Amino acid sequence: MDRASAEPSVRSVPGARASRWVEAHHEHAAPSTHVYEFVWDHTAPAAGPFCTDVDGNVLLDFTSHVGAAPLGYENRRIREKLDAFDVPDPAKIAGQDFYVAGGEGGPAEPEFPGPTQLQDRLADRxxxxxxxxxxxxxxxxxxxENAIKICYDDTGGRRGITFEGAFHGRTLGALSLNRSKQVHRHTFPDVGGIVDAPYCDDAGTDPGTCDCGFFVDGGDSSVLRRKLDPNAGHLPADEVAYIIVEPIQGEGGYRIPSDPFLEELSDLAALHDIPIVVDEIQSGIGRTGDFWAVDHGPIEPDVIASAKALRVGATIADSDTFPETEGRLSSTWGAGDVLASLQGVLTLDVIEEENLLANATARGEQFLDLLADADLPGAVDVRGRGLMLAVEFDEKERRDAIVRECFERGLLLLGCGYSTIRFLPPLDVREREVSMGVDTFADAVQAVRGVREH
Ligand SMILES: Cc1ncc(COP(=O)(O)O)c(C=O)c1O
Structure with missing residues (x-):
């Protein structure tokens, strides 16, 4: 496929083969979060954000697999290395019980980088x-899970602070921190002691007049400051093991926190000696135009949780925060997927060598300019940072209809929050592709307006 001239081209979605695959998949699959009947054919042509489904439809993918394929499809650098890589058996190894090295060269310049190099790159970043x-x-x-575990271990605290709209995952510990949709937590048991507070995303609004519910006393204080106040509050600060926050909320609706909100968290963390955990699972690894989304804001993390674009999960902190005792943390597969850790290292290298942070910033600005100029009936807000972008609509039904209409026109998008559409193109997305994507999106919004008004 020639990326320079590729375009979405759809006969019909889902096609006959896609329907067969979806039906077969669901025969034994537990219900999860599949969005639409898009079945990627990984043997068919693909390039950058373009891929081909099992019926030969060409799609423009602005989901990047929810950010887990940050360089889109068939990135040249990664392809070259994968071609030279003779997949070993086992490819998935017990990497926290044993060490692994790939071919010629020492740890500083191995032929095939792996978990050791991934750790080095992340520590550097x-x-x-x-x-x-x-x-x-x-x-x-x-x-x-491991981020909060090390904070519990390090501080001896048994409580944590999270925010309205938060999403941190679906294992029981991470789940207890969620405050986005009821469906995630309803009836499941919680890790105890988690307290929540509003997440202020009223950018540009003065804390004195902001109506987010976080600031009080005309902006001089916050609900969190009051809770932690040893005289007036009910939350003893020495019991709090962490404050966990997404530098931009993902699942909760691509909400961008205000600077005064982050400054207040920073102040409170310093005042009460509470570690700040930032969840960069969706926002990190260049998505927002800085390497970490937290790099934009007035806040310093003590622990970073990363995954998705990295191809593996990672908990990053200073060595003192981690338990000294061996065996407190471990996981058979943790560092052990030779292929995933190789792809993780290459992804970080491509981001650096191809200057993709600057590309994410420039293309993000182009995206926002085009969306601001487009006629988007029903849109109530357009926002984003770098290539983590969103359009919020007036109602969920409209949002869902637009996502479906885009799919039928060959543009893959995802919802988030209640009535918001998110855009996560690959970090190397080109000017032509952004224009094409926004045009298709705007046409779909108009088409849905037509349907809804009849
Ligand atoms: C901000 C955030 N935290 C945590 C998670 C959980 O990641 P995973 O699905 O890899 O467990 C997600 C996934 O969407 C996320 O967006």
Whole structure:
């Protein structure tokens, strides 16, 4: 496929083969979060954000597999290395019980980088915050689980602070921190002691007049400050093991926190000596135009949880925060997927070598300009940072109809929050592809308006 001239081209979705695959898949699959009947054919042509489904439809993928394929399809650098890589058996190894090396060269320049190099790169990228130690795992939820575990261990606290709209994963510990949709937690038992507070996303609004519910006393204080106040509050600060926050809320609706909100968290963390955990699982690894989304804001993390774009999970902190005792943390597959850790390292290298942070910033600005100029009936807000972008609509039904209409026109998008559509193109997305995507999206919004008004 020639990326320079590729275009979405759809006969019908879902086609006959896609329907067969979806039906077969669901015969024994537990209900989960599948969005639409898009069945990617990984043997068919693909390039950048373009891929082909099992019926030969060409699609423009602005989901990047929910950010888990940050370089889109068939990235040249990764392809070259994969072609040279003779997949070993076992490819998935017990990597926290044994060590692994790939071919010629020492750890500084191995022929095939792996978990050791991934840890080095992440420590390097987190050195501004003094975080030099990494625990690799399998998923975002595990990265969060281990982040809160090390905070419980390090502080001796038994409580945690999370925010309205938060999403941190679906294992029981991570689940207890969620405050987005009821369906995630309803009837499941909680890890105890989790307190929540509003998440202020009223950017540009003065804390004195902001109506997010976080600030009180004309902006001079916050509900969290009151809770932690030793004289007036009910939450003893020495019992709090962490404050966990998404630097941009993902599942909760691509909500961008205000600076005063982050400043207040930073102040409270310093005042009460509470570690800040940032969940960068969706927002990290260049998505927002900085390596970590937290790099934009007035807040310093003590622990970073990463996954998705990294291809594995990672909990990053300084060495003192991790338990000294061996065996407190471990996971058979944690660092053990030779292929995934290789792809993780290459992804970080491509982001650096191809200057993709700058590309994410420039293309994100183009995206926002085009969306601002487009006629989007029903849209109530357009927002984003880098290539983590969203359009919020007036109602969920409209949002769902637009996502479906885009699919039928060959543009893959996802919802988030209640009535919001998110855009996560690959980090190397090109100007032509952004224009094409926004045009298709705007046409779909107009088409849905037509349907809804009849
Ligand atoms: C911000 C955030 N945290 C945690 C998770 C959980 O990651 P995983 O699905 O890999 O367990 C997600 C997944 O969408 C996420 O977006």
């Amino acid at each position: 987190s050195s501004d915050y003094g975080l030099d130690t990494v625990f690799l795992s399998n998923s975002g939820a595990e990265a969060v």
